[in-house]
């Protein structure tokens with residue numbers, strides 16, 4: 462067993478006295494008591510605006526907020542905590558980049574994404590392409606649901622200025638070869654942005670080792686509160702970039718007609734930040750560190766193999782994608798049963814999964830599906846969750 466104790470569920474109040482089987486972790490994760498306590502403590506003993514107040518609780522709040530930045534920086538091995546920009550999550554992080562990098566784009570330039578992107582890493586680039594005249598290009602996927610890199614010269618060219626790819630597909634579970642693509646990006650002089658929403662919650666991340674230029678992620682998918690996430694970027698790039706939003710704290714000096722900018726990262730953090738949530742995210746990171754990211758990856762990988770094996774015994778069940786390097790996200794349909802009916806029946810057994818297009822409509826189109834069912838695993842799931850899920854699926858099959 463990869464985890465330090467039999468079940469982590471007792472740390473998560475939502476599972477207390479409940480038979481909830483929660484398998485919608487790619488959407489959002491449950492919160493351990495340690496995170497809830499950290500958030501509550503901020504509101505009860507350190508609630509004052511950060512970077513402004515000179516009274517005691519203000520200093521305390523600022524210190525906790527900045528310590529959280531340092532904790533995130535250490536967690537991903539950034540070269541400095543100043544490379545950590547607090548955002549509301551992956552979506553805001555990618556929008557920040559699409560808006561601030563667009564002044565280097567124009568007709569004749571390419572933005573390269575893939576067919577498996579979440580809308581959060583597609584729509585902002587469609588908008589940037591409209592604004593700038595740059596073309597949006599796509600890396601296709603092969604029959605296993607992996608990036609098709611068999612003909613790299615076709616996609617990676619000297620016109621490619623930005624490559625923006627997901628680390629892990631939120632539909633197929635595919636783990637993309639970030640290191641390899643970082644090497645190609647360097648060769649052709651493109652900026653490489655990684656959507657880490659489904660990566661960082663499940664595996665140890667070392668941004669220096671990954672070799673990308675930016676890594677975006679959401680706190681709520683890694684046990685943290687909603688409304689907080691980060692954008693990591695290389696300092697020399699962040700320094701060159703214009704701010705995203707204007708407002709308080711992102712300035713150095715303001716006159717009636719113009720302003721100068723604060724230093725990185727504050728230049729990108731206009732207005733009151735979600736400082737309470739940032740401290741909650743830091744508590745989530747402490748929790749993950751206590752368990753150990755290697756143990757988490759191993760646990761999820763064992764559970765994913767177990768789930769795939771059990772699901773393969775259900776007649777008519779089709780799993781989408783069979784990537785060699787995969788995470789604990791499994792999308793499937795059962796012949797003759799609509800995905801929405803499946804989710805509704807599972808809910809009667811208090812089993813939570815997600816169905817729909819999973820904010821990846823182009824991918825669903827290439828799978829020729831309108832809606833797929835998806836289970837996604839996290840650290841508190843265990844074999845009994847998978848057993849209950851599969852038993853429930855078999856019962857549902859009996860009805861149809």
Ligand SMILES: Cc1ncc(COP(=O)(O)O)c(C=O)c1O
Pocket residue numbers: 487488549550551552553579581582627629630631656658659679
């Ligand atoms: C791969 C991927 N990217 C981006 C997002 C957007 O994350 P958020 O809604 O937290 O900004 C998600 C959310 O499911 C995702 O799975």
